[in-house]
Amino acid sequence: MNLSFYHNTGKIYLSLLFILINSFLIQAQNISNNLWIDLNLNYEMFNTIDLKYEIGNRSNDNGARKSYHDFIIKYSVNKRFKIALGTRHSNLSFLDSTIFNDGLKEDFEDVADRFHFDVSGRLIKYGEFKLKYRIRAQRKNRGFYSGIGNPTFKRTYIRSRGVIEYTVSKKMRATAGSELFFSLEENSPIYIGKNRHTLGVEYDLNKIYSARLKYSYQTEFRPSLQESLNILMLNFKIDLNQLSKKLNLKN
Numbered sequence: 001m002n003l004s005f006y007h008n009t010g011k012i013y014l015s016l017l018f019i020l021i022n023s024f025l026i027q028a029q030n031i032s033n034n035l036w037i038d039l040n041l042n043y044e045m046f047n048t049i050d051l052k053y054e055i056g057n058r059s060n061d062n063g064a065r066k067s068y069h070d071f072i073i074k075y076s077v078n079k080r081f082k083i084a085l086g087t088r089h090s091n092l093s094f095l096d097s098t099i100f101n102d103g104l105k106e107d108f109e110d111v112a113d114r115f116h117f118d119v120s121g122r123l124i125k126y127g128e129f130k131l132k133y134r135i136r137a138q139r140k141n142r143g144f145y146s147g148i149g150n151p152t153f154k155r156t157y158i159r160s161r162g163v164i165e166y167t168v169s170k171k172m173r174a175t176a177g178s179e180l181f182f183s184l185e186e187n188s189p190i191y192i193g194k195n196r197h198t199l200g201v202e203y204d205l206n207k208i209y210s211a212r213l214k215y216s217y218q219t220e221f222r223p224s225l226q227e228s229l230n231i232l233m234l235n236f237k238i239d240l241n242q243l244s245k246k247l248n249l250k251n
Helices: 003-027 240-250
Strands: 032-045 049-060 064-078 081-094 113-126 129-141 154-167 172-184 191-204 209-221 226-239
Touching (some): 226 240
Parallel strands (some): 032 226
Antiparallel strands (some): 032 049, 049 064, 064 081, 209 226
């Protein structure tokens, strides 16, 4: 096996990804830019149940910053079919406290606690390529965890995502995908609230730690306005099972 081929292919893919991200961010000056950073802690039980705790931070060029905590339980029936339940608690803050009072409140309306149910899995595997899917029913409810008696914001989405994954090497995977957000509101027909197209690369530093870099171009549709977002996502993951093994060996 020619390992140098995979190594060079990985370098080429990373270079193209960075060039693409840079070109979008430079040329789209009128498009809002966002940076999402999160840390995942994963723990597997009985080879079928995955527990995930995620903490994250999202910021944009309007000076808003959203932090959140996720907890997800996933059950794997097999590689083709998995189900998951999850919840998120979100908080919103601003670098400039006057921003929220300057008529931009609608830009941050969807910062809310949420609950979701997923069905996901792998549809096709061909060589080093995999086609994966995820369908998510998601409910946002502002103020659920803070105890607000009469929440001011509620929204329900059905999200449909497809992803093509290519295994570059044992440690590196490249992905490309697209997701549609179908909005469900009372007294209104179902409509597409937004869509998101994503390119990414994931690299395993070792058995315990991995990192993922993704770029997304997102379009949000509103009754009288269409807004586009550039999103750069940095994700770090820790496998608690492997970390526990390593610590036990040392002891």
